Amino acid sequence: MDAFEIHGGSPLCGETQVYGAKNAALPILAATVMVEEPCVIDNVPDLEDVRVMMKILQTLGASVRRDGTSVVVDAGNLRSTNVPADLMRRMRSSIFLMGPLLARFGDVRVSKPGGCVIGQRPVDFHLRGMRALGASIEEKHGFIRCSSNRLFGTEIVLDFPSVGATENLIMAAALADGQTVIQNAAREPEIVDLANFLNACGANIEGVGEDTVRVQGVHHLHGTRHRIIPDRIVAGTMLLTVAATRGKVTLTKAEPAHLGALLAKLKQAGVRVHTDRDIITIECLKPLRAVDMRTAPYPGFPTDLQAPFMAAFTTAEGTSVIRESVFEARFKHVNELTRMGADITVDLQTAVVRGVSQLSGATVEATDLRGGAALVIAGLMADGVTRVEGLQHIDRGYQQLDVYLRDLGAVITRTGAMS
Structure with a gap:
């Protein structure tokens, strides 16, 4: 099976379009x-x-x-x-x-x-x-x-x-x-x-x-x-990735009104956010500040962004409490994030994320679509090289994710299975 090889530490910068949902x-x-x-x-x-x-x-x-x-x-x-x-x-x-x-x-x-x-x-x-x-x-x-x-x-x-x-x-x-x-x-x-x-x-x-x-x-x-309308989950994943890597990116052909809950949390965490019709620009120059979050049906915080949100806040200043109220088995990515040095404790439907100074690269495996996106974010944040396996899950919901990220400065390649 294919895998992503990611060299962390490069902030995402530039401009990109959001494709259909x-x-x-x-x-x-x-x-x-x-x-x-x-x-x-x-x-x-x-x-x-x-x-x-x-x-x-x-x-x-x-x-x-x-x-x-x-x-x-x-x-x-x-x-x-x-x-x-x-x-x-x-x-x-x-x-x-x-x-x-x-x-x-x-x-x-x-x-x-x-x-x-x-x-x-x-x-x-x-x-x-x-x-x-x-x-x-x-x-x-x-x-x-x-x-x-x-x-x-x-x-x-x-x-x-x-x-x-x-x-x-x-x-x-x-x-x-x-x-x-x-x-x-x-x-x-x-x-x-x-x-x-x-x-x-x-x-x-x-x-x-x-x-x-x-x-x-x-x-x-x-x-x-x-x-088809713009994909708010892809847009949200990109915004969290930019914030996690302390970059600056403009998303075009987006729909800011569909991302109100996420944009509010990013602002609370210290991220600069500017919206204009179908454009979202964010800039993050400092470590994120820890914030609490609870998933909920729309217009609440989307459960599909819970895992990417968690990954982005693994190195935030302070402790974030994340409550998953939609799906009861949506913390499968936690074990893989802790393999990379994250400090996360799960109790039933609640995850306590204590910010650490740095994640470290490791070989990890995606077991679901959005959890896979979380591991990519973690790899882009981490020191060293991260190998993300299980790309069949990521491919279900992200179109050529490695190309999309590489165009913004990420060091990520898709490789074949290891012998």
Whole structure:
């Protein structure tokens, strides 16, 4: 397997662009199966998860091709509603195909999804909502089959503002008879982007970005062209990397409004932050000051940035307390950070990070996507050489991360497996 070899100690400096959001592109690509005319999706990142979703759509019978940063999907002649199990196990986001395939064809068969092992992420919220819309559910031998002659609008109250369930139910309800009201809906920007795409196709969705979403079902969706929003998690990872290495970088084609919680914490830690429309500039000349942080559903601090945040604050002045409230197994990167000299104590869902003067390079392994990004940040901070293995996880959510960082002055190369 490939690995990153990182020589730490170089501050990141310069200017770079933020590419499209993986977590918006995946459900939007899934939603194209509801449309019987071609759709053009612009600003689609070239990531492993996106490639898997494109392969799934092709296996179902859609015509899918990439043209630069755009993906063209024609699902007019879809011939199957059985999502391949081998592909579904490679990416949890393939569960997004449940709602749109059920809505269009009245039948879908999927396997239990895979993805990063960061804690329990049951599909119960998805299935409960599909049942409320009128679907019958059969779970057997690791597969889930949903079927319905017709979906009917209803009121659904989510126990937790699950992003995936909110998106799946919006897609299913878009072609249902009558109005569906989803209460305690998730509010993430990626959900807004999905709704904007569907509305451009002729759907009638209101209230996205709030905790109550109303979907008036329609009978047909037409093709459209849509541009994916900037990836706030990639932008946040870069901002934390710049702060950790005491650099100065300008991010263009970003969306500062989507990063309010992170920008507030960076300012609290002593980082200079300037925003202007789609531009974010940060500068960090001194060690970070320790700050406390708690993850929460949007607009709170994103759980996807918890691991990069922790890595950046391993050398902060003072002690930071980090509470993970979304996933119960999202501290797997802690052992690898301590291998590099970090002083971190974990008690259930709380991590106490005591700042040390310096991390030291070591061989470490990524076990999940965002934890892998944290190890890269740590390597860029560390004295000496760090080898980060397990790049298959990082490749799922960061597009050519080594090239991206090298353009800003990082000393990082991708190497093959050691003999």
